[in-house]
Amino acid sequence: MADRPYHHGELRTALLDTAEALIRERGVDGWSLREVSVRVGVSPSAAYHHFASRDALVQALSRRVLARLGERLGDEVERAGGDGVEGVVAFGRGYVRWALEDPAVARHWLAYNAGGGDRTAPHPHRVLAAALDRLVETGGLPAEARPGADFVVWAAVHGLAALLVDGLVHLDTPEAVYAQAERVVRATLIGLSRQAPPPQGWPTPRSAYTERAVDPRR
Template identity: 35%
Template sequence: MGKKISIAATADPVRAYHHGALRPALIAAAEEVIAERGIDGFSLRETARRAGVSPSAPAHHFGDSRGLLTAIATLAFTGLGDALEVADREDYPDRRSRILAQGVAYVRYALAHQARFDLMWRSPLLDKAAPGFAFASRRAYVVMEQAVLGDDSGGPFGPDHAPAVACWSMVHGFARLAMDDAFPVKSGDSLDDMLDDLLAGMLSHLDV
């Protein structure tokens, strides 16, 4: 699973409140639970226990489990958008190279943050109308779409968005298979060593 974040089980809840650290502590504890138990094993009670606070404490910051999970998914989309923007800052010789760089950044983010990545797409568990979530998810997609359609594409899911959705679908599927360890890796290599070539080969089948 994704990188594990350690939370001190004996954290002083009063100290956390006074220093404004309860919200990030609960988010980190929730991510730890998801990484260990999967999203279906998530619970607010276990999250509170690991953060060292009362079972009712998460409600003060997030309202309910949906609010907490939406906060984590918002951070996840923000991180993905950041990773894609960093990849997009290079001066690429052609559009295909730019698209490939986006795809590689997408897959590497998924592999580095597997618990968050799993949660990002679990729509029934999230409040997709939350302003922070809506902005972060839209921003991540716009970066990808502009790589495919050009910087003046006009925003997500425009009238000619099919090529962008095709690239996204292929890269997302690749990321999911990579997370599931589905690709045969040559002896002495790692998936990271092979990522550029594998993804480039897949994207070559798209007319972009």
Template identity: 60%
Template structure:
């Protein structure tokens, strides 16, 4: 039956799909590239044409999952009826409910090193969040003095709730309750940020693999060599 699943010619996509299924069944580390290959009915040597190791497959799957999450966050905000911080609350709800609905896959991308400096994820959830905070600042909902680093404050809040829920440290009985708690958290976080009228002089500058990649890609390259006359 495994061979019947692989019929469309996209071996790379089939391996990613098999890996995602294995993550849900056994967790991030409980399977091998050989098992993913068997799921789609090909030999490990065929899989090596696309992924040199299991780690490469896991990293590629993390990129796919992050892009899918980025689309979910953006589409949820665009569907929100309000244009103020309610859109940010919608983003938070989408993030937390996604993690609760698919905890094994969420843990895949919640780990440090899930992606690398070479990972190109579009739309990246971080970029979706920063774009929304920029919009809220431009619209006057968030003081410009509070904007630097605000994405890390909001992310820490909603990510923290998501991890508490999927790790079983906090229990909320139903999705409506999860959404209500997330909204409360986002509005409390946003209201705290809105009180910051000027940046603190010693405020830390957090970074991630993704933000470092953006910084490196935006850095100007060396000036072209001009031969002497």
């Protein structure tokens, strides 16, 4: 096989693009790094120069998907403006919309641990945390409810997205989807505002993102 004349960065991008296309065709499994290299038009050895294994390629693609999602959600929260509640609602709507627009890629991201993501890109968790911090600043969420609230809202929004993507819940129109996402977010925020913390305080959930925020070497 004669390799196409890719520059270093261009070949890596082409491999990621092709892997993403295969995921849309077949899902996360059922293809190999060798097949990706054939589709790109390079030898497997050229592909292995960038990714030591198929899993390494999948992990890199997860990080890229995560970075794109973070940028998209950050833009949507910023456009929402408002009193802070609108920003969190925009996050929830945007997350669900993203999952339904590209379910195969969404499933890929859900199936593989992307770690802390790309350090140079806004992480979705960071976007949500900032929106909740803004909500506390504007008085829309009590400060005592803030610890761990990002995980509570994420669980609610992610749960709705997963149910819709898997076909376990059906809504007839995009408008109905957005309305349901807004209802889930607003109901979650009301619950957080009214729930008194236990004497021992709330549990402290962790994720790859929060652990790396504490220890950048991860």
